[in-house]
Amino acid sequence: MNQGLLLAVNSIAMGGLLFLLASGFSLVFGLMRIPNLTHGSFFMLGGYLGISVLGKGPDTLSQVSLWLGVGGLPPDLAFWLAALLAAAALAVVGGAIERLLLRRLAGQELAQVLVTLGLSFIIADLCLMTWQGDPIPLSPPPTLRGSLPIGHVVFPIYRLATVLIAVAVAVALWLVLDRTRLGAMIRAGVDDPVMARVSGIRVSRLFTLVFALGAGLAGFAGVIGALILSVEPGLDTDMLPLALIVVILGGTGSLPGAFVGSFVVAFLENFGQAWRPEFAYFMLFLPMLLVLLLRPQGLFGRHAP
Amino acid sequence: MSLRLLAWSALALLGAVLPWIASDYYIDVASQVLIYAIFALGLNVLVGYAGLVSLGHAGIFGVAAYAAAWLVAAGFGHLPAALAALVAIVLVSALYALLSLRATGIGFLMITLAIGQILWGLAYRWIDVTGGDNGISVPSRPAPFGLSLMSAPSFYGFTVLVFLLAVLSMSGFVRSPFGASLKGTRDQPRRMTALGYNVWCIRFAAFLFSGFWSGVAGLLFCYDEQFVSPGMLTLGSSAEVLLMVIAGGSGTLAGPVVGAALVVIMKNVASAYIVRWNLVLGIIFVAIVMFMPEGLVPGSARLARWAYAEWQRRRRAPAALGSER
Numbered sequence: 214m215n216q217g218l219l220l221a222v223n224s225i226a227m228g229g230l231l232f233l234l235a236s237g238f239s240l241v242f243g244l245m246r247i248p249n250l251t252h253g254s255f256f257m258l259g260g261y262l263g264i265s266v267l268g269k270g271p272d273t274l275s276q277v278s279l280w281l282g283v284g285g286l287p288p289d290l291a292f293w294l295a296a297l298l299a300a301a302a303l304a305v306v307g308g309a310i311e312r313l314l315l316r317r318l319a320g321q322e323l324a325q326v327l328v329t330l331g332l333s334f335i336i337a338d339l340c341l342m343t344w345q346g347d348p349i350p351l352s353p354p355p356t357l358r359g360s361l362p363i364g365h366v367v368f369p370i371y372r373l374a375t376v377l378i379a380v381a382v383a384v385a386l387w388l389v390l391d392r393t394r395l396g397a398m399i400r401a402g403v404d405d406p407v408m409a410r411v412s413g414i415r416v417s418r419l420f421t422l423v424f425a426l427g428a429g430l431a432g433f434a435g436v437i438g439a440l441i442l443s444v445e446p447g448l449d450t451d452m453l454p455l456a457l458i459v460v461i462l463g464g465t466g467s468l469p470g471a472f473v474g475s476f477v478v479a480f481l482e483n484f485g486q487a488w489r490p491e492f493a494y495f496m497l498f499l500p501m502l503l504v505l506l507l508r509p510q511g512l513f514g515r516h517a518p
Numbered sequence: 519m520s521l522r523l524l525a526w527s528a529l530a531l532l533g534a535v536l537p538w539i540a541s542d543y544y545i546d547v548a549s550q551v552l553i554y555a556i557f558a559l560g561l562n563v564l565v566g567y568a569g570l571v572s573l574g575h576a577g578i579f580g581v582a583a584y585a586a587a588w589l590v591a592a593g594f595g596h597l598p599a600a601l602a603a604l605v606a607i608v609l610v611s612a613l614y615a616l617l618s619l620r621a622t623g624i625g626f627l628m629i630t631l632a633i634g635q636i637l638w639g640l641a642y643r644w645i646d647v648t649g650g651d652n653g654i655s656v657p658s659r660p661a662p663f664g665l666s667l668m669s670a671p672s673f674y675g676f677t678v679l680v681f682l683l684a685v686l687s688m689s690g691f692v693r694s695p696f697g698a699s700l701k702g703t704r705d706q707p708r709r710m711t712a713l714g715y716n717v718w719c720i721r722f723a724a725f726l727f728s729g730f731w732s733g734v735a736g737l738l739f740c741y742d743e744q745f746v747s748p749g750m751l752t753l754g755s756s757a758e759v760l761l762m763v764i765a766g767g768s769g770t771l772a773g774p775v776v777g778a779a780l781v782v783i784m785k786n787v788a789s790a791y792i793v794r795w796n797l798v799l800g801i802i803f804v805a806i807v808m809f810m811p812e813g814l815v816p817g818s819a820r821l822a823r824w825a826y827a828e829w830q831r832r833r834r835a836p837a838a839l840g841s842e843r
Contacts, residue, residue, distance in 0.1 A: 248628060314808065322624055323571055324807050327764065330757055331803030338797035450753060454635050461628065491646070494639020498632050505629055506620060 218366055220483050226372035228479035229379030230441060233434035234452060235459035235471045236386060237427030243403040243466015243514075244423050245315075247322050250329040253453030254336035255307065255428045259299040259435025260444035261344050264351055266295040292354040292436075300433035307428020311421045319417070333449060341446050348445035357440075371440050378437060382430070383472055390468060399423060403466040455482070458501045464514020473512065533678065537671035545670040546742070551782045552674075552681040553738045558762040558774035559688050560731030565760070566769030567697065568724045569704035573627050573756050574614070574634025575732050580641060580751035581610045582733035583740035587654040588647070596660035603737050604730075611729025615722050622707075631753070638751040653747030656740060667741070677738060684731055688771055691727065700724050761799070765806050767813025776815050 238252045286294065310332065318324040352358075353371040360369045390396035401409040402416050410416045435444070442448065459478050463470025478497065485493035504511060536548055557579060564570045585606040589599035618629040641648045648654065659667040667673045691697045702710045703717045710717050740746050749755065758781060766777025781799075789795045810817035 246624065248624065314804070317808065321811075323627075324811060326571075326624070326627065327760075327807045328804050331800045331807065334754075334757075334796050334800030334803065338794050338800065342794060342797075457628065457631070491644040492640075494643060495636055498636045498639070501632055502617060502629070502636075505625070505632070506617065509621065509625065 216487070220487055221480075222366070222368055222372060224480040224483040225476070226375045226441060226479075227483060228476035229376035230434060230438050231455060231459055231475035231479050232379045232472055233382055233437060234431055235456045235463075235475055236382070236468060237430035238456045239460045239463065239466055239468070239471040240399070240403075240423050241427040242460055244399060244406075245325075245420055246465075247315075247325045247329070248457060248460075249424075249427070250326060250453065251310070251332045251336065252427070252431055252456055253449035253451070254333045254340075255303050255431035256435040256438065256452050257340060257444065257449040258306070258336055259303050259432030260351075260439040260448065261340055261349075261435075262299040262302055262432065263295040263436030263439060264349050264444060265344075266298050267291060267351070269349060269351060289354040289356050296433050296436040299436045300429040303432025303435075304425040304429030308421055308425035310428075311424035315424070316417070316420075333453075337446065337449055344444075346446055348443040349439075350443045351436075351439040353440050375437055375441065379475075382433075383468065386468055395422075455497075458497060461501050461511055462504055464511025467511065467513040470511055470513030537674055542670040545674045547783065547786045549670070549674045549677045549742055550786070551779045552677045553735050553742060554759065554762060554778035554782050555775040556681055556684045556738065557732050557735035557759050558766070558778045559684055559771075560728045560733075560735065561759055562763045562768055562774045563688075563691070563700075563724055563728035563731075565763050566773075567692070567700045567704060568721055568728075570618075570622060570721065570725075571627050571760070572614075572618070572630040572728075573753070573760065574618075574630035574632070574637075575729075575759060576751050576753075576755035577634040577637035578607060578610055578614065578729045578732045579736035579739070579755070579759075580746070580748075581637060582607045582736035583746040583750060584641060584648060584654070586737055586740050587656050587746045590656050590658075591654050596658070600660065600737060604733070607730055607733030607736075608726060611726050611733070612722075614729060615725035619718060619721050619725065631756075634751065634753065634756055638748060638753070641751050642748040648748070651748060653745055656744045656746070659741045659744065673742065677742075680734065680738060684734070685771070685775075687731075692771065696720070696723070757803075758799070761803050761806075765802065765814055767815035767817070770813070770815055773813050773815045777813070780814070 234252070234256055238249060241247070241249050241252075310329075314328050314332075315325050318328065353374075357371040357374050360367045361373065362368075388396075390399060398409070398414045399419055401412075401414060402419050406416050438444075438452075455478055459471055459474035461474075462477060463472070463474030477500070481497050481500065482493065485496040489496075533548070537545055540548070557575075561572065561575050564572050582603050586599045586603040589602055590596060594602075614630065614633055617633060618626050621629060642650060644650075659673065661667060662676070665672065667676050699710065699715055699720050702715065703720050707717050710720075736750070739750070762777035762781050763774045764777070765780060766775065767773030784798070785795060788798070792798055806813070812820070
């Protein structure tokens with residue numbers, strides 16, 4: 214198999230993962246108008262929690278695994294359970310952060326950004342304290358191991374699965390946003406928060422809900438991402454800029470934008486790394502700068518950030 | 519007012535006698551405080567007086583240091599290297615300003631963040647030029663007029679001089695018509711435009727001024743450490759100096775200096791006892807934004823005024839009661 218094709222396969226898988234990460238970021242950004250700088254930390258924390266629920270990593274937290282009884286479950290079931298538990302835990306953490314901290318700074322966007330920045334330092338250091346500095350790899354559960362030959366190309370199954378999960382999440386999110394009352398309220402809040410409030414939507418309650426949803430999605434993405442990337446300190450600051458670029462490219466609060474942006478960024482990152490590693494970062498951020506300068510609302514967005 | 523004068527005189531005296539009473543380690547910490555104070559004063563021009571929060575100033579700080587270090591490592595003398603670095607600072611600041619001043623608020627913050635990340639990526643990955651993670655070491659410090667700066671006290675003296683220059687230029691700037699018009703663009707950009715001011719030009723000039731002092735701080739940092747590395751350009755580094763500005767009190771002259779002293783001293787001295795420095799930093803960050811959003815200097819001044827007024831009120835209250843009887 215030639216190298217370009219392999220890179221393309223990896224990029225598609227990475228794009229799926231990025232969508233899981235960026236969709237929540239985009240919704241929070243679109244609705245609350247703040248780039249949540251804790252989002253990368255949610256991703257990393259989700260990965261660590263998932264690993265601990267599965268009983269991997271340092272011993273300190275494998276008690277959790279025993280206590281939850283995950284060890285006795287079939288490995289496939291245990292993996293999905295770990296991903297869902299991490300998502301639930303992060304949703305609670307996110308909801309608490311919104312309720313206890315961001316809520317008190319309502320309307321002060323800059324203060325909110327600074328608080329999320331401070332929180333990202335705190336979470337990063339707590340993770341380092343709990344899970345130490347060594348990278349922790351996670352092997353895919355049995356059904357996702359092996360590879361699938363399509364034509365003369367061999368796809369590793371867990372990478373394909375990442376894309377399928379991303380598509381499933383995208384469809385679910387689209388259904389919620391486009392077909393439910395809740396979704397209509399969120400869209401109204403993104404488009405015009407003042408009018409939404411006037412017409413009786415409790416926008417502040419939506420903030421909590423969407424923030425928890427975004428954090429939960431990031432936590433879920435962290436566990437799925439642990440299959441592709443190894444979970445280690447610094448993962449948060451690696452992933453946060455990627456989510457930021459995706460959302461700025463695609464437009465804040467736009468689901469199709471996040472989807473397209475994720476794959477664009479994943480391809481840029483993988484091919485950039487392979488082609489000229491020294492300028493990979495440059496190639497990643499240049500499109501973002503161009504979009505910010507030429508089309509500040511993003512490719513699919515309606516509002517400039 | 520006299521209390522404030524007394525406090526500043528005491529600090530100035532401490533700063534003056536420090537080289538004779540402290541060990542080299544503490545003199546070096548003091549130099550670092552001053553370097554970061556210059557950096558924070560530079561950022562404060564934008565954050566405090568222009569109302570533009572940059573999360574990418576470490577890029578300017580780093581480019582200055584890298585330019586000087588690279589030229590010295592390539593065999594140039596310290597004087598041409600420093601001059602070239604100053605030119606680089608102005609050019610990079612102008613580039614930052616051209617790109618980021620198309621937006622304000624969150625947009626401005628994100629564009630500066632993006633440029634900062636690009637520069638960090640170049641420092642980290644463009645190994646042929648920057649040495650990547652290994653950085654570039656600078657074997658010697660400059661010797662202006664033949665005076666060697668290799669010892670800690672002499673370098674401290676040099677840093678004090680540059681710091682005083684920075685403070686002088688800042689206080690001049692705050693009082694100047696330019697400073698007043700910058701504050702005008704912060705509070706009422708539309709009204710300033712209507713009055714015939716070119717808001718963009720004022721902000722551009724402010725960015726150059728801010729970038730210049732941030733870059734000078736980077737240059738001093740490079741001489742102090744005699745080493746530059748991508749760590750200087752990280753988002754964490756930008757966040758740290760922003761914390762100094764906000765912790766001390768943005769839009770004041772003393773605030774950034776106090777903030778820099780607080781963060782640098784905590785980092786150097788407290789980190790010997792506290793392993794979890796980043797945790798402490800994050801908690802301070804959150805606590806200050808939540809409870810003392812105007813910063814420690816104005817915040818403490820407010821508390822002191824309140825306590826004084828309260829004390830006065832209590833002292834008078836019994837007397838007032840007495841007269842009624």
